[in-house]
Amino acid sequence: MLHEILLSLSGQQSSLFSFQTEEDVVSEESFPLLSPPEKALLSPLARLSRLHAKLRAHTAQICSTHPSVISRAVSTAIRSHHLGAFQKKILEVEKAIIAEDSSYVGGYGIVPLATVVGEFSPWTRRLEWLWELVRFIQPASKTENSQSCSGASLIDHLRGESQTGYVDIEEMALLLIGAAETAWMRQLSTWLLYGNLPILGKGDFFIQEASTSEREGSGSVMQFVIHADLLPQFVSTHTAASVLFIGKTLNLIRAKRGPSNRRATEALLTSPVTLHGEHITHLAELKSPISASKLSTAVNSIRLSLSQSTLSKLLPLPKILEILSVLHDFLLLRRGEFATALVSHAHSRLQERQRRPDATVLRNFAQNNVDSLAIKEGDLATALTNTWVELYSLQNEEDSADDELDLARELVRLSIKAKERDRNPRLTSEGAGAELVAETSNVPFDDLLFPTPTSLSVQVLPPLDLFLSASDISIYSKIHSYLLSIRRAQIRLGDMWKHTPLRRSYPSPWGPPRSNSRFGQSRLRMGRERENARLAQMRAIWATNSASLFVLSEIGTFFQGEVINESWQHFREWIEAGVSDTRSMPGSRPGSRPGTASSSKANNDNPDQPVTADGESEVSNSEPVTPRRHDPEALTAAHRRYLYSLVQSLYLTNTPFTQALRGLLICIDHFIALVIRLESIQRNMDLETDEGVVDALVDYASEERELWDTLQVARRDVERSIQEVVARLREIDDSRTDEGRMMFELASNTHKTWSVAQTNDCSYVPRKAAGVDRLLMKLDWGTATGN
16 A cells, blocks of 8 residues: 555556545545545545646646746746655655665554655645646636736746745745746846847747837837736836837847948947846846846946947937927927917818818718818828928028928828827836826817817937837827917917907098098998997907907916926936036036026036935046936936926816816807807998898898807806816915925826836936916916906
């Protein structure tokens, strides 16, 4: 029977235990003379036998079929080490029994069954734990968990299991963690050293190739994204973004060196062998279990090494400033002529489609098919092209060529917004930017320029995609539509004063000699009475128009001047200060604390300097701080801080305010449309009265009465919307408790994705814009003066 016990414990089929059922019992047919106590002693051994056999079979299946290399490595470690140790224990017991060791064999060569059971009793807990682990890796049946686990979830599970009170379980878990992290580090090193995705287990790595819809015209350079569900917990989001950045950089270097690139001027002079040796040293210093801080330090060292050698040529600072200037001038509307021309040509395009529909549109309209009346991509392209033509026409021959305008014409695109592009549940390469898009208000402003939601964006080409992500451009597009809607309402309200017939008597009354006759005097008297009545009616309309223009002008001026322009100047001075510091004294690095323009220029004399990422004072003469200022990823973190401060200062995260502002803009559009319609009706009425041009199909007098009633309702709606906007601004001013919160702390951010903007690698602190109290003071002053 001892022979059968040892064979069954080795995983062999034995007649001692019944394997036809799931119960761990002794077979009655093979050993009918066993007493109940002996059967009870053999039950744990039956359980061990069954677990050993199932572990052997299940781990073999995992090693051959599981898609995750990490899971295969853990399964192999279980088979070779833990199950091997169990098998070795069986052989040791068998050898001791054969050698008649006194620890096992008693008098008359009797081997107590309790002694054998006691030798294997610690293995019950171990094999039970291993069986639960392999079932976590790959369920044993379809009735259990639906899918196999990923490598990241397995590492996280093992790290959690290592926190136990059993020393043997902890040692087993640590050994398996070492096997899993070794396989994961091999995948990571392939990406960090060469910029290649791992060949084995490619689908289990947290960096994946972007889909075709996510590339968005990136050219021949492959795009990559981060999958949050494949990211181990000990890897912070900042470290993951750095890993993605390093691999993308290496891919760009390989693309530059490829055979398709024949321009010798773009060749990159680096020493990849030396760099790989330094990088391997950083990675080799990581020991299992991997510390998050040590991994972050190693990745940052590799990133800085690349920045010193390659990125200074691949992505120079002037190129970054150039694309940022384009974004500020055209998407943030620093160039007012661009916004004016775009609004004008968009309105002209809409009027042209309404006045001159083609035969296809008329045919579809007759068939009740309104799809052809929607705005098409061609209409947007025409409006944007006409805008560029107008901007070029404003240049003088004596002026130098506007390179920024040429670059903007090449990169800026106006397109119909696709809803599918906005949904991105994963943590992609946008990282923090994707979270910022989710934090902004859902109130749309992109359907006010055209009836169809449109988006003005900038096409980001490599290598600028290392600095700007698609979500960053999406944030700029949101801000652009937000600012342009305010500017558009200002322009349309200002154009109302150009409607001369509504403001004064037009055309001018008769003069002598026709006015000297009795008919002429009667005609003049009737005209004056009509004009006086209309002017009295229009006073409230013009007052509402002036009040709306005043409120929008003050809000737009506050956003454009105090928030955007001042923040951009502060951010640009911080970027350019990094270049000037390399040519000046080592300790003269300017600070980035918010303040006035004069204080930012004189911040070299400020003794309160922020500390660097290494914890050293700014007045130290340490040179390694210089590459950190030129590091594109550090600039990316600073840029995202800048973007977040813009979104906060523009109140784009305040849903009640954006709802009130959108309601005001819609009411103003309706109000302006009614006033323009009133002008048309009054012109036709004057033709009937003065010239005798009668249209028998239309009763203009009744239409005017109905329109006046509607216009009075619209005027009250505009005034009510103005009060609502001001009330929302007062609520923002009253909520001063939020000022104690850190500027970059997102209370609703559960994924902590904005930690990339909170790291010490970036010392930039955005300029804090003036509070809303200044804007309210101007609005209150306008109310006091009669507006």
